[in-house]
Amino acid sequence: MSEMTQTAAKPHIERSATASRTYTIFVIIGLAALILAPMFFYPIFLMKLLCFALFACAFNLLLGYTGLLSFGHATFFGGAAYFTAHVVKEWGFPPELGILTGVVGAALLGLVMGFFAIRRQGIYFAMITLALSQMFFFFCLQAEFTQGEDGIQSVPRGHLFGFIDLNISTNMYYFVLAVFLIGMVIIWRFINSPFGMILRSIRENEPRAISLGYSVARYKLGAFVMSAALAGLAGGLKALVFQFATLTDVAWQMSGEVILMTLLGGIGTLIGPIFGAGLVVTLQNYLATSQFPVTIVTGVIFMVCVLIFRRGIIGEFYASRLGRKLGFEHRR
Amino acid sequence: MTMIFGIPLQAFLGQLLIGLINGSFYALLSLGLAVIFGLLRVINFAHGAQYMLGAFAAMLMLEYFGINYWVALVLGPIVVGLFGAVIERTMLSRLYDLDPLYGLLFTFGLALTIEGTFRYLYGAAGQPYSVPAQLAGGTNLGFMFLPIYRGWVVVVSLVACIGTWLLIEKTKLGAYLRAATENPVLVQAFGVNVPVLLTLTYGLGAALAAFAGVLAAPIYQVSPLMGSNIIIVVFAVVVVGGMGSIMGAIVTGYMLGIAEGLTKVFYPEASNIVIFVIMAIVLLLRPAGLFGRDA
Numbered sequence: 001m002s003e004m005t006q007t008a009a010k011p012h013i014e015r016s017a018t019a020s021r022t023y024t025i026f027v028i029i030g031l032a033a034l035i036l037a038p039m040f041f042y043p044i045f046l047m048k049l050l051c052f053a054l055f056a057c058a059f060n061l062l063l064g065y066t067g068l069l070s071f072g073h074a075t076f077f078g079g080a081a082y083f084t085a086h087v088v089k090e091w092g093f094p095p096e097l098g099i100l101t102g103v104v105g106a107a108l109l110g111l112v113m114g115f116f117a118i119r120r121q122g123i124y125f126a127m128i129t130l131a132l133s134q135m136f137f138f139f140c141l142q143a144e145f146t147q148g149e150d151g152i153q154s155v156p157r158g159h160l161f162g163f164i165d166l167n168i169s170t171n172m173y174y175f176v177l178a179v180f181l182i183g184m185v186i187i188w189r190f191i192n193s194p195f196g197m198i199l200r201s202i203r204e205n206e207p208r209a210i211s212l213g214y215s216v217a218r219y220k221l222g223a224f225v226m227s228a229a230l231a232g233l234a235g236g237l238k239a240l241v242f243q244f245a246t247l248t249d250v251a252w253q254m255s256g257e258v259i260l261m262t263l264l265g266g267i268g269t270l271i272g273p274i275f276g277a278g279l280v281v282t283l284q285n286y287l288a289t290s291q292f293p294v295t296i297v298t299g300v301i302f303m304v305c306v307l308i309f310r311r312g313i314i315g316e317f318y319a320s321r322l323g324r325k326l327g328f329e330h331r332r
Numbered sequence: 333m334t335m336i337f338g339i340p341l342q343a344f345l346g347q348l349l350i351g352l353i354n355g356s357f358y359a360l361l362s363l364g365l366a367v368i369f370g371l372l373r374v375i376n377f378a379h380g381a382q383y384m385l386g387a388f389a390a391m392l393m394l395e396y397f398g399i400n401y402w403v404a405l406v407l408g409p410i411v412v413g414l415f416g417a418v419i420e421r422t423m424l425s426r427l428y429d430l431d432p433l434y435g436l437l438f439t440f441g442l443a444l445t446i447e448g449t450f451r452y453l454y455g456a457a458g459q460p461y462s463v464p465a466q467l468a469g470g471t472n473l474g475f476m477f478l479p480i481y482r483g484w485v486v487v488v489s490l491v492a493c494i495g496t497w498l499l500i501e502k503t504k505l506g507a508y509l510r511a512a513t514e515n516p517v518l519v520q521a522f523g524v525n526v527p528v529l530l531t532l533t534y535g536l537g538a539a540l541a542a543f544a545g546v547l548a549a550p551i552y553q554v555s556p557l558m559g560s561n562i563i564i565v566v567f568a569v570v571v572v573g574g575m576g577s578i579m580g581a582i583v584t585g586y587m588l589g590i591a592e593g594l595t596k597v598f599y600p601e602a603s604n605i606v607i608f609v610i611m612a613i614v615l616l617l618r619p620a621g622l623f624g625r626d627a
Binding site for chain 2: 069119123128130135138141142252256263292294295296297299300301302306307310
C-alpha cells in the first residue's frame with residue numbers, strides 16, 4: 001500500500017532510466033515507421049488502423065488506468081462519427097470544427113452515461129454502460145438525422161483550415177496521423193498527471209482513496225468524460241476518413257471490439273492498445289474477403305486472452321526477460 | 333367497443349399479453365443470471381447464447397431426429413446444461429481467483445464464438461419452428477383472443493421460476509448453494525464439494541436459459557441473433573432488480589416485460605428503450621436496485 005502512495009507522490013520514479021531511454025528509441029522508430037508507412041501500405045487501411053488505435057487507447061484510459069470496464073464505448077465512437085458527419089455534410093462545417101463537434105458531443109454523452117454508471121461498481125458498471133449504449137443505439141436507429149439503416153453517406157472531407165485539400169489521400173493520412181499523435185500526447189500527459197495518479201490509486205484500492213479524502217466519484221466521472229471525448233476524437237476522424245457514419249459504429253459489437261483490442265495489446269500499457277488495434281484491424285481486413293465469419297475468430301481470441309494471455313502483447317513483453325533487461329516493469 | 337385510457341381494450345390486452353410473454357423470458361433469464369452470479373460471481377454473458385442454443389437444439393432435434401417439442405423441452409436444457417458444465421469445468425473455473433470482470437469478458441468471447449458459429453452454419457435469417465399440435469390454435473376468452481401456446485408459455489415459465497425458487501430456498505441442495513454463496517471456504521470445510529456445486533450451478537443456469545430458448549422457439553423465429561438481442565435487455569433487468577434475491581429477479585422480469593408491453597400501446601416509439609429508461613431512473617433513486625442488498 002505504501003508503495004502506491006509513494007508512486008502517487010513521485011510520478012517519475014516508476015520507470016528506470018534505461019527503460020526511459022529504450023522507450024524514447026521505440027517512440028522514434030515508431031514515429032518514423034508511421035511517417036513512412038503510406039509508401040508501403042494502402043492509406044485507407046493505415047488511417048483505419050490509426051483511428052482504432054486512438055479509440056483503443058482512449059478506452060484503455062478508463063479500463064487500464066481507472067479500472068472501469070465500460071461496455072458502451074461504441075456510443076462515443078459512433079456518436080461522434082454521426083455528429084461530425086452531420087455538421088460537415090448538412091451544415092458545411094470545415095473538418096477541424098466537425099471533429100471538434102464530435103469530441104464535444106461525445107464528451108456530453110460521456111457525462112450523461114458516466115453520471116448514471118458510476119453509481120454502481122465493477123460488474124454492474126459494465127452492464128449499465130452496455131444497457132445505456134444499447135439505448136443510444138435505438139435512438140440512432142430511430143432519429144431523423146442519422147438516416148436510420150442507411151447512415152450518413154458521402155460526407156465531404158473538405159479543406160483543413162481552408163487550404164489543405166483532404167481529398168488527397170496523402171494529406172488526409174498526415175492529418176489523421178497528426179490528430180492521432182495529439183491524442184496520444186494528451187493521453188500520456190493525462191496518465192502521468194497528478195489526476196492520473198489518483199485514478200490509479202482508485203483502481204488499486206478504492207476505499208483507501210476515499211478514506212484519503214478524494215472524491216472518488218468525481219474523479220471517475222472526469223476519467224469517463226475524458227475517455228469518451230478521446231473516443232469521440234477517433235470516431236469523428238473515422239467519419240471523415242471513410243466519409244460515412246453508420247449504425248455499425250454505435251452497435252454493442254463495436255464496444256466489444258475495442259475491449260478486445262485493449263485486452264490483446266495489454267491493459268494498462270500506454271502503447272499496447274495500438275498493437276491490439278493493429279492486429280484486430282489487420283485480421284478483419286484479412287477475413288473480410290473470406291467466407292469465414294470474424295465473430296468466431298474474435299470470440300476465440302477473447303477466450304484465449306482471458307484464459308492464458310491476460311497481460312496482452314505489450315504486457316507480456318514488459319514482463320519477459322528481454323523487457324525486464326531493457327528496464328521495463330509490469331505491475332498488475 | 334370497450335375502451336381503456338382511450339385505447340381499444342382488445343389492443344390493450346393484446347399488448348399486455350405480449351408484455352407478459354416477454355416478461356416470462358426476462359424472468360427466466362435473469363433468474364438464471366442471478367443464480368450463477370450468486371455463487372460464481374460471474375456475469376454470464378453467454379446466457380443469451382445458451383438461450384439461443386436451446387431454441388436451436390429444439391429445431392435441430394426435430395429436423396434430424398424427428399424429436400418432438402415435448403421431448404425437446406426436456407432434452408434441450410439437458411444438452412445445453414451439460415455443455416455449460418463442461419465449459420465451467422475446463423475453462424471458467426480457472427478464472428474464479430481473478431477480478432470478476434474477466435469472467436464477464438470470457439463469457440462474452442464464448443457468446444461471440446457460439447453466435448458466430450451458428451451464423452456461419454445456419455445464416456443470420458430466422459427459421460420457423462411450429463407450435464406443437466396439442467397447443468395450436470386459440471381460445472376466445474370473451475374479451476380477447478388468446479393463442480393457447482402463449483398462455484402455455486406464461487404458465488410454464490411461472491412454474492419454472494417458482495420451481496427454481498423452491499429448489500434454492502427449500503431443499504437441502506439449495507441450502508448448500510446458499511451457504512456456499514455466503515462463505516465457500518467454510519462450506520468446503522464442512523465437507524461439501526464446492527467445486528462440484530459450482531459446476532452444477534453453472535450447468536443449471538445454462539439449462540434454464542436453454543429451457544427459455546425451447547419455449548421461445550415457436551414464438552420468435554429461431555435465429556443465431558436471438559440471444560444477443562435479448563441479453564442486453566436482461567442485463568438492464570438485472571440492474572433494476574439487483575442480483576441479491578432470486579424472487580427479486582423473477583418479479584422484476586415480469587414487471588419490466590409488462591411495462592414494455594404497455595409502452596407499446598401508449599407510445600410505441602419508446603418501447604425499445606423503456607426498460608433502459610426505467611433502469612436509469614432506478615439508478616438515480618435506488619442505486620442498489622429494487623431488491624438489491626449490495627452497495
